[in-house]
Amino acid sequence: MAITAADVKALRERTGAGMMECKKALTECNGDIAEAEKYLKEKGLAAMAKRSERATTEGRLFIRQNGNKIAVVELTCETDFVANNSDFIAVGEKLLDVTFEKGYTKVEAEHESILEPLKISIRENMKVAKVEVFEIPANAVGSFYVHSDKKTGAVVIVSGSDAEVVKNFAYDSCLHIAAFTPAYLSKSEVPQTYIDEQKEIFKVQMDQDPKMASKPDNVKEGILQGKINKHLAEICFEDQMFVKDDKKTVTAKLAEIGKEAGGKLKFETAKLFILGK
Numbered sequence: 001m002a003i004t005a006a007d008v009k010a011l012r013e014r015t016g017a018g019m020m021e022c023k024k025a026l027t028e029c030n031g032d033i034a035e036a037e038k039y040l041k042e043k044g045l046a047a048m049a050k051r052s053e054r055a056t057t058e059g060r061l062f063i064r065q066n067g068n069k070i071a072v073v074e075l076t077c078e079t080d081f082v083a084n085n086s087d088f089i090a091v092g093e094k095l096l097d098v099t100f101e102k103g104y105t106k107v108e109a110e111h112e113s114i115l116e117p118l119k120i121s122i123r124e125n126m127k128v129a130k131v132e133v134f135e136i137p138a139n140a141v142g143s144f145y146v147h148s149d150k151k152t153g154a155v156v157i158v159s160g161s162d163a164e165v166v167k168n169f170a171y172d173s174c175l176h177i178a179a180f181t182p183a184y185l186s187k188s189e190v191p192q193t194y195i196d197e198q199k200e201i202f203k204v205q206m207d208q209d210p211k212m213a214s215k216p217d218n219v220k221e222g223i224l225q226g227k228i229n230k231h232l233a234e235i236c237f238e239d240q241m242f243v244k245d246d247k248k249t250v251t252a253k254l255a256e257i258g259k260e261a262g263g264k265l266k267f268e269t270a271k272l273f274i275l276g277k
Helices: 005-015 019-028 033-051 086-102 109-122 164-180 192-207 217-235 250-261
Strands: 058-066 069-077 127-135 140-146 152-159 245-249 266-274
Touching (some): 005 019, 019 033, 058 086, 069 086, 086 109, 109 127, 127 266, 140 164
Antiparallel strands (some): 069 127, 140 152, 152 266
């Protein structure tokens, strides 16, 4: 059976495969476009299986708010070139669409099925690495930010008021988190094992400092605790100096904004997202 250019074009539009592959598939399937599409898909799936162990260290974060929910999708791939591909970006947006439409809160089979055709056509390993959804309660505001590189983002939810000034503060808090990448929300979240390890590091450093040799043990202990407190203030969001007002901590700024809005504010969510972590 003669294979026409129109047949090849039609199959290519349906599968995204190359011209030569489409022609070969049509030849193998005696010009039957449906069978040729199945043939290409099977070949693509086989190739995908071989690629599945390849590292996906590139990709994008997709974050969107819809009503009282904020959804985060992390879509990874092998190369930065593909991460900037318009089809890759379109799939990321579609993954957000279905997350909201179906009320998904984690990676589901439908997410994988949406990604599968792109994996076959581009021939690169890809993964829906993360799907996470945050619900904004009553009398609260939510905000999000995605950095220009699309690899760093943040979600913040503040309860206690839905005033405009609180909305602005929530967005600025997202900027802060993306810029300063705090490891924890507050000191209470820091594991004791981490604190103990950090104390040991500081102790070794102090023992190596000649100036410390003559100091009494109680003074050394005070210095050690001071170092720990300073370190925790650097890695805990609420104790960091606020990005838009470096004279106040985030906690102090939260109280200031609450007073302005006429309510006691609280961070319900303050989460950093970094691609691959």
